[in-house]
Amino acid sequence: MNDTLANLKRGESAIITDVSSELIPLKLLEMGCLPGNHVELVQVAPFADPMYLNINGSHLAIRKETAIHILIERVHE
Amino acid sequence: MSKQINVALIGNPNTGKTSVFNALTGLNQKVGNYPGITVEKKEGICRLPRGVKAHIIDLPGTYSLNASSLDENVVIELLLNKNDKDFPDIAAVVSDVENLKRNLLLFTQIKDLQIPCLLVINMADRMRRRGITLDIEYLEKQLETKIVLVSTRKQEGITELKQQITNYKELSTKPCLNASEIDPDYFNRLRKAFPNQLIYKLWLVITQDVNFGKTNRNEFDGVANFKTKSKGDLKRLQQKETIKRYQFINDVLKKGQTIDRSQAKDLRTQFDRILTHKVWGYLIFFLILLTIFQAIYDWSSIPMDFIDSTFASLSEWIKNIFPEGPFTSLLAEGIIPGLGGIVIFIPQIAFLFLFIAVLEESGYMSRVVFLMDRVMRRFGLSGKSIVPLISGTACAIPAIMATRNIENWKERLITILVTPFTTCSARLPVYLIIIALVIPEGRFLGLSYQALTLMLLYLIGFGAAIASAYLLNKILKIKSKTFFVVEMPNYKLPLFKNVALTVLEKTKSFIFGAGKIILAISIVLWILASYGPGKQFKNAEKIVKTEYASEHLTEDEFQQKLASYKLEHSFIGITGRAIEPAIRPLGYDWKIGIAIVSSFAAREVFVGTLATIYSVGSDQEETIKNRMAGEVNPILGGPLFNFASGISLLLFYAFAMQCMSTLAIVKRETNSWKWPMLQLVIMTALAYIVALIAYQFLK
Ligand SMILES: Nc1nc2c(ncn2[C@@H]2O[C@H](COP(=O)(O)OP(=O)(O)O)[C@@H](O)[C@H]2O)c(=O)[nH]1
Ligand SMILES: [Mg+2]
Numbered sequence: 001m002n003d004t005l006a007n008l009k010r011g012e013s014a015i016i017t018d019v020s021s022e023l024i025p026l027k028l029l030e031m032g033c034l035p036g037n038h039v040e041l042v043q044v045a046p047f048a049d050p051m052y053l054n055i056n057g058s059h060l061a062i063r064k065e066t067a068i069h070i071l072i073e074r075v076h077e
Numbered sequence: 078m079s080k081q082i083n084v085a086l087i088g089n090p091n092t093g094k095t096s097v098f099n100a101l102t103g104l105n106q107k108v109g110n111y112p113g114i115t116v117e118k119k120e121g122i123c124r125l126p127r128g129v130k131a132h133i134i135d136l137p138g139t140y141s142l143n144a145s146s147l148d149e150n151v152v153i154e155l156l157l158n159k160n161d162k163d164f165p166d167i168a169a170v171v172s173d174v175e176n177l178k179r180n181l182l183l184f185t186q187i188k189d190l191q192i193p194c195l196l197v198i199n200m201a202d203r204m205r206r207r208g209i210t211l212d213i214e215y216l217e218k219q220l221e222t223k224i225v226l227v228s229t230r231k232q233e234g235i236t237e238l239k240q241q242i243t244n245y246k247e248l249s250t251k252p253c254l255n256a257s258e259i260d261p262d263y264f265n266r267l268r269k270a271f272p273n274q275l276i277y278k279l280w281l282v283i284t285q286d287v288n289f290g291k292t293n294r295n296e297f298d299g300v301a302n303f304k305t306k307s308k309g310d311l312k313r314l315q316q317k318e319t320i321k322r323y324q325f326i327n328d329v330l331k332k333g334q335t336i337d338r339s340q341a342k343d344l345r346t347q348f349d350r351i352l353t354h355k356v357w358g359y360l361i362f363f364l365i366l367l368t369i370f371q372a373i374y375d376w377s378s379i380p381m382d383f384i385d386s387t388f389a390s391l392s393e394w395i396k397n398i399f400p401e402g403p404f405t406s407l408l409a410e411g412i413i414p415g416l417g418g419i420v421i422f423i424p425q426i427a428f429l430f431l432f433i434a435v436l437e438e439s440g441y442m443s444r445v446v447f448l449m450d451r452v453m454r455r456f457g458l459s460g461k462s463i464v465p466l467i468s469g470t471a472c473a474i475p476a477i478m479a480t481r482n483i484e485n486w487k488e489r490l491i492t493i494l495v496t497p498f499t500t501c502s503a504r505l506p507v508y509l510i511i512i513a514l515v516i517p518e519g520r521f522l523g524l525s526y527q528a529l530t531l532m533l534l535y536l537i538g539f540g541a542a543i544a545s546a547y548l549l550n551k552i553l554k555i556k557s558k559t560f561f562v563v564e565m566p567n568y569k570l571p572l573f574k575n576v577a578l579t580v581l582e583k584t585k586s587f588i589f590g591a592g593k594i595i596l597a598i599s600i601v602l603w604i605l606a607s608y609g610p611g612k613q614f615k616n617a618e619k620i621v622k623t624e625y626a627s628e629h630l631t632e633d634e635f636q637q638k639l640a641s642y643k644l645e646h647s648f649i650g651i652t653g654r655a656i657e658p659a660i661r662p663l664g665y666d667w668k669i670g671i672a673i674v675s676s677f678a679a680r681e682v683f684v685g686t687l688a689t690i691y692s693v694g695s696d697q698e699e700t701i702k703n704r705m706a707g708e709v710n711p712i713l714g715g716p717l718f719n720f721a722s723g724i725s726l727l728l729f730y731a732f733a734m735q736c737m738s739t740l741a742i743v744k745r746e747t748n749s750w751k752w753p754m755l756q757l758v759i760m761t762a763l764a765y766i767v768a769l770i771a772y773q774f775l776k
Contacts, residue, residue, distance in 0.1 A: 059565040
């Protein structure tokens, strides 16, 4: 099943597996949103949007509409 | 004298470039604009060992050399243009020790341009807390550079940084990466066509929309022929480049950096749990705003009273010291009260800039962006619009410039259009004086009525911005890609030096900017108010004498009557009464009318204008406030500034578009006169209608 970043719950972690290259701006990749990197959902605003992420030590917030284009695989701790 | 060394400070946003810049230059700095665009340019001079001088530029923050905004373009244009007078002899890449990996992406790109490069790792004071250790020697070797560990907070490493800048000639210019690996075929063809050019430089010219000066163009003639790849292909290659760079960086850091997470102590998580909380987050934000307004009121009232009375006695003193004549009265009745009308607001404006600087520096502003994005989107704005809307409370001009990092054009345009509704510091003078006149003192739950009124006015401004955004969002038919990303920096105690320099710089430019206009306007006004056409003005004394012949006026009373008669028949009085019918329904007299008209260039002129008109019309020296309180409504009697006319004026100023500079900036940022003209017409009409309704209801 294709799990996306948008499904992550607060406090959960995952590994980014694929980033839809047409739909995701270069800037986000440059900020560390690349396949293989570890991502944690730090906090969500009301209605789970935007999402406050920690991607490999980079802290940033993106909207849900962007998050659905980032595929992930959960890590079980 | 030897040539100055050009040093460019480059780095991601929030890595401490400005802090390093301030540490190097201190007060030897100036803030201007890059020619033709409104990006702020900060440059300064730093003295190095052995009498060498360095010219330092604090460049806008950028994540990479792939520009996505005007601010970022500035960095690339400078780095690609060898003929620019600011072209750096040395690029000091400022990075944050906690985020080295991401910071190094930009570093490797600059390295590939073969500019002598120094890696400044800032915030070294945080290393222990975060459990970070670096193998500097190893990193220097792998990255082909010199590294300076700096903490601007603790003032450590600055001397060593200066030393390294002095020795810039010893820095290696070897690239970190082989750019050709991105696409060997394509890059080989490029190399054949331009054997004398740096391959990575060509690549940037191909992928970026860079605007070179004329001088540099020929160098890259023919590059256009290589734009054979489609946009999508180029983007894929850029992604490949990014991944390659990160691979290199990961390899280097694997050995060069160790992070012991068990050592890491972090307050971020605790703070964020509360400050970005679904309920507490909003509540705290509201309380912070409330505190700011109360503080602006409480802290500045003493210095303001002091300034007001100082200016009044200054006029008095000049009248006594200098011989009577037109020059003395121009000084005492025109220029000094006019300037006093702006100087008096220095305390309040400085406090406002102080609070905004602290909100930005501490990292809190990003949390507000995060909290507000969803709400703002409903009104066609972005969470990032909150920054212009809040900093618009200082001044709309930098606020409109701050819309640049809103990625979506429609959201950005709407933000630009509605920002002038927020209560800028130029409205403050008008609000404060009128509130002081018509709102009673006294407190409610520890908050003064006057502060609450001010807060309400700020909310009205904000509400007007939001409501018109909502309408514009429905009306404007613009399609543009949405995309939103905001960095959430660490919480930091603001550096005193940074905040102090920002407040000083901003207040200074506000006062001098406004001061120039006010000086000019008060001179013109004084002339218009002191001279008049025809017999009525010339024979003023005779006419007044005959009119009051039956009453036995004392000399003082006679002078008073004479002065106000003269004012009424001066040029300004005649003009004022010509426009009076238009503003009478709002509860104003012709003097207020003149003040409104003259403040169409800039709102803050209002108080100065009234001060000038009133001092020409009377011969005692008084504070501005007392004079306004003493004005009588010519028709209804009673004080002219009463509750009804006061509220009407407050509302007029809340909505009216009275700032030439803002209109000019909007024209520049939207590249069309259509939008600023729309703002002018709609806002002024709205102001008139609202003020009219308010006065008719309240009178
Ligand atoms: N702990 C720590 N914080 C710093 C240091 N230098 C700067 N800061 C903080 O980092 C934040 C960003 O600094 P600034 O100079 O505005 O960064 P710029 O965006 O790169 O110009 C501010 O809150 C500074 O107070 C440092 O050496 N140590
Ligand atoms: Mg800065």
